[in-house]
Amino acid sequence: MINLTINDQKTSVPAGSTVLDAAKKLNINIPTLCNHPDLCIAGNCRVCLVEQKGARTLIAACAMPVAEGMDIHTNTLKVRNARKHVVELLLSEHRSDCTKCYKNQKCELQSLANEFAFGDTIFLDLVEDHPYEIDRSSPSFMKDDSKCIRCQRCVRTCSELQYISAIAVANKGAHQKISSFHDRPMSHVVCTNCGQCVNRCPTGALVEKTYIDQVWDAIYDPEKHVVVQTAPAVRVALGEDLGYDPGERVTGKMVTALRQLGFNSVLDTDFSADLTIMEEGTELLTRLKKALVDGDKKISFPMFTSCSPGWIKFIEHKYPEFLPNLSTCKSPQQMFGALAKTYYAQKRKIDPSKIVSVSVMPCTAKKYEADRPEMRDSGYKDIDYVLTTRELAVMIKQAGINFRNLEPSHYDSIMGDSTGAAVIFGATGGVMEAALRTAYEIVTGREVPFNNLNITPVRGMEGVKEVTIKIEGCTDDWKFLEGAELKTAIAHGLTNANKIMRLVRQGKSPYHFVEIMACPGGCIGGGGQPIPTSMEIRKNRMKAIYSEDEHMILRKSHENPDVIAIYKDFLGKPNSHKAHELLHTHYVEREQY
Amino acid sequence: MENNTGLNKVDLIFEKIDPKEVLTKAFEMTNEQIIQEVLESGLKGRGGAGFPTGLKWKYTASEKDPDKYIVCNADEGEPGTFKDREILDRVSYKVYGGMAIASKAIGAKNGIVYLRGEYRFLLPQLMRELELFHKMIDEIGYDFRIRYYMGSGAYICGEESALFESIQGDRGEPRNKPPYPTTSGVFYKPTSINNVETLVTVMEIIKHGAKTYNQLGTKDSRGSKVFSVSGDTPTPGIFELELGMTVQQFVNEFGDGDTKAVQVGGASGFCVPRKKFNETIIGFEGVPTGGSMKLFNSSRSMYNVLHNYLDFFAEESCGQCTPCRVGCQQLLKGVQNVKKGDVKSTYLNELVKLAETMKVASKCGLGQSVGNAFRTIVENFREEIIY
Numbered sequence: 008m009i010n011l012t013i014n015d016q017k018t019s020v021p022a023g024s025t026v027l028d029a030a031k032k033l034n035i036n037i038p039t040l041c042n043h044p045d046l047c048i049a050g051n052c053r054v055c056l057v058e059q060k061g062a063r064t065l066i067a068a069c070a071m072p073v074a075e076g077m078d079i080h081t082n083t084l085k086v087r088n089a090r091k092h093v094v095e096l097l098l099s100e101h102r103s104d105c106t107k108c109y110k111n112q113k114c115e116l117q118s119l120a121n122e123f124a125f126g127d128t129i130f131l132d133l134v135e136d137h138p139y140e141i142d143r144s145s146p147s148f149m150k151d152d153s154k155c156i157r158c159q160r161c162v163r164t165c166s167e168l169q170y171i172s173a174i175a176v177a178n179k180g181a182h183q184k185i186s187s188f189h190d191r192p193m194s195h196v197v198c199t200n201c202g203q204c205v206n207r208c209p210t211g212a213l214v215e216k217t218y219i220d221q222v223w224d225a226i227y228d229p230e231k232h233v234v235v236q237t238a239p240a241v242r243v244a245l246g247e248d249l250g251y252d253p254g255e256r257v258t259g260k261m262v263t264a265l266r267q268l269g270f271n272s273v274l275d276t277d278f279s280a281d282l283t284i285m286e287e288g289t290e291l292l293t294r295l296k297k298a299l300v301d302g303d304k305k306i307s308f309p310m311f312t313s314c315s316p317g318w319i320k321f322i323e324h325k326y327p328e329f330l331p332n333l334s335t336c337k338s339p340q341q342m343f344g345a346l347a348k349t350y351y352a353q354k355r356k357i358d359p360s361k362i363v364s365v366s367v368m369p370c371t372a373k374k375y376e377a378d379r380p381e382m383r384d385s386g387y388k389d390i391d392y393v394l395t396t397r398e399l400a401v402m403i404k405q406a407g408i409n410f411r412n413l414e415p416s417h418y419d420s421i422m423g424d425s426t427g428a429a430v431i432f433g434a435t436g437g438v439m440e441a442a443l444r445t446a447y448e449i450v451t452g453r454e455v456p457f458n459n460l461n462i463t464p465v466r467g468m469e470g471v472k473e474v475t476i477k478i479e480g481c482t483d484d485w486k487f488l489e490g491a492e493l494k495t496a497i498a499h500g501l502t503n504a505n506k507i508m509r510l511v512r513q514g515k516s517p518y519h520f521v522e523i524m525a526c527p528g529g530c531i532g533g534g535g536q537p538i539p540t541s542m543e544i545r546k547n548r549m550k551a552i553y554s555e556d557e558h559m560i561l562r563k564s565h566e567n568p569d570v571i572a573i574y575k576d577f578l579g580k581p582n583s584h585k586a587h588e589l590l591h592t593h594y595v596e597r598e599q600y
Numbered sequence: 601m602e603n604n605t606g607l608n609k610v611d612l613i614f615e616k617i618d619p620k621e622v623l624t625k626a627f628e629m630t631n632e633q634i635i636q637e638v639l640e641s642g643l644k645g646r647g648g649a650g651f652p653t654g655l656k657w658k659y660t661a662s663e664k665d666p667d668k669y670i671v672c673n674a675d676e677g678e679p680g681t682f683k684d685r686e687i688l689d690r691v692s693y694k695v696y697g698g699m700a701i702a703s704k705a706i707g708a709k710n711g712i713v714y715l716r717g718e719y720r721f722l723l724p725q726l727m728r729e730l731e732l733f734h735k736m737i738d739e740i741g742y743d744f745r746i747r748y749y750m751g752s753g754a755y756i757c758g759e760e761s762a763l764f765e766s767i768q769g770d771r772g773e774p775r776n777k778p779p780y781p782t783t784s785g786v787f788y789k790p791t792s793i794n795n796v797e798t799l800v801t802v803m804e805i806i807k808h809g810a811k812t813y814n815q816l817g818t819k820d821s822r823g824s825k826v827f828s829v830s831g832d833t834p835t836p837g838i839f840e841l842e843l844g845m846t847v848q849q850f851v852n853e854f855g856d857g858d859t860k861a862v863q864v865g866g867a868s869g870f871c872v873p874r875k876k877f878n879e880t881i882i883g884f885e886g887v888p889t890g891g892s893m894k895l896f897n898s899s900r901s902m903y904n905v906l907h908n909y910l911d912f913f914a915e916e917s918c919g920q921c922t923p924c925r926v927g928c929q930q931l932l933k934g935v936q937n938v939k940k941g942d943v944k945s946t947y948l949n950e951l952v953k954l955a956e957t958m959k960v961a962s963k964c965g966l967g968q969s970v971g972n973a974f975r976t977i978v979e980n981f982r983e984e985i986i987y
Binding site: 048050051052053054056063064065067070071072085088089092093096097099100129130131133136156157159176178179180181182183 | 754756771773776778913914915916917918919920921922923925926927928929930933934937943950953954957959960961962963968
């Protein structure tokens, strides 16, 4: 342990801690900006400067390792003057149209300005010297360099967490900026639209592309029938933008709020998550049968899940030779979209051209996914607008809804039923767990041999998880699987996905089935979720997801009554011709650069 | 001589020596003896920052990791210095020799020369001489190899940790310190990084002995150093001078009779006005320099000089940290606006405060030293900035 004093208070912290860590332990607040708990230390912004007795210069608390006998002061005149200067400097290169900014009151620079830089500004405006254009090319997010303060959180996110480096630092000095490959528009570089950069941008430089106004227009158009679906991870995070602590479930209130916003039908992506399990589980078993019984050499393993559109774009760019390994299942959002304008329209006797299909997602990549040309199997654009969890919170506020006082209510019927298996899609390992709950039962006629259906080995925040399930006691149809060991792996965050993909490329993958989610923690840590994010926040959301599962009566996808009904009335059976038409898709090889 | 009192020309750096003889002598010493000798000589780094060379080697030597590096910083980028080019051109064998001695002192098997991009024209000749050097140490039976990495023109890559990043193929941006290079340098291995001239000086120290060498100079600034003299002078060029002279003595030798200011240490150095020539010693007790000495006569506008420096820094800041990236732009735009009369002349006081913040708040030496020229020019030539 290292002993030091901060503001004359003694403390001891483990070697390797930073001055910032030590200050936190003493409950001394040091402002930070470029620092982020998910990312490596940068020490760029210089907001966290503190004074170390005997040092020639001030030191950055976030980047300075503790040393024995350090005497640190966080609130001297020298420190305060320097911090004020630093914040003023950042403001001078930041286009401060705060009242109109999407991040107004959620901007970390704004909070710092509020503390350190109120009153007359000292410095000259530099924004006019740098004519930047806002990059609106991506369907998922916008990049406004005039609001960028070069903290490089986005750069570190993209390289460390996602192994993409779609954005990086370019140029030097006054011309330094965060740029893309050859400064191309974001729609034309290797970017997965995952939105993790958006989640970590302290200002309004990176924000999701909003479709709030379009959705309001649809709601208020008497000709239109607007259906909305909400993804599993939204219900455990929406509360954070409406004054709740991370990890509070607000499912029922959210449904009521959506109804009050004026959506004609409030439905659940959980329904199509359960449907995904039926389709994907069947696909896996069929692939196993083809490989093991029929000796089909074309079937290759592992089979990858395909629910995460960020992951899909990643593999399309980086490992296109393994596209045949991807499940052909659309993501739950897109299955839902294809059915909303076919099955739902038929059932409700509504002209599908009058249906506007909106989804609320924890994700920015879903906005891109909805725009993919493949996603028009209903004969229309299957999903018209995708809103993030954050955008839904904005709409609830715009409508003046007092969220806390809402009475909880239930989803509408036809495509509104849900099971616990669908809910856990929102957390890393959830799709695997849901698939195993169903597939094991199909094959053996018995429930998965885990206490209370909780397949705990696939849960948790470990970057790559490996689980082997031994299949025993197969029914007659599945005797060829008797005694087989189903090897599975789960990865979340594309850096972890890349670890698995490297094994696969090297031919060293032992896996049959791999679940990959593009975002850290899975959808609960998605790019469309409330800001800020951290491991602690994601863990709380994850806890909430599993608690939601435990509170469900039905916890296996194949028991979802709406799912049973749709196979009976419309699709026939899993992987049927009709199912293939509407619920499955194909992928595109994309450029590596 | 305890204190040098005048301008004395010296000929050590370019002196022709037999490298084999010096190296054989060095290799017979233990590494502690070498470090002790360099410590006793009082040699401080000749790149400008002036860190005691012996201490740097001692720290690197004490690191446990056996994979260590000696890096020669030949990214001579400070405006107004051109002495390393001359040294490499004329006595590269002494640079290599110094690196070999350093490698023995710290326990490194590998040396790297990071050569300024603009000096690429020297490379064929340097490689030929390197081949001869490798042959020579093979004959001596010393296991050591040097290779070259080229810079690409960024000023910041002369900063040691940015230089390492550049060698590693990454963007040339300074690292957070600690860890210092002696612990984690190039390829994150213990590294001693020394200036071209420092390494040559080590050869001279071993040859003549620390006791002889530290007869030269003053208590704080031992020895001699090579100066790059430019600007309004009838005799521009490279001169090796004993440390400890005053600016007045320097101007008496190199001035054109009308010198109003000397910029000591380049753009990141200090501006000494005529009224302070007498009291200012060139060395670590006064104004330190990596060698750049620029003389300005009364025909020069100090506003233009300052503007030129600030323009340079606004361009050459890596852009990573706020005080340097934005501060340089503010200083530049600030003096422009003062000149144009767009802001009050008292705005200069705000800018001086900003320069002070940059000195204590910036991540590396670049941002920390922008304020040197700014403050000394604005303080001494305020009327030239305003009117």
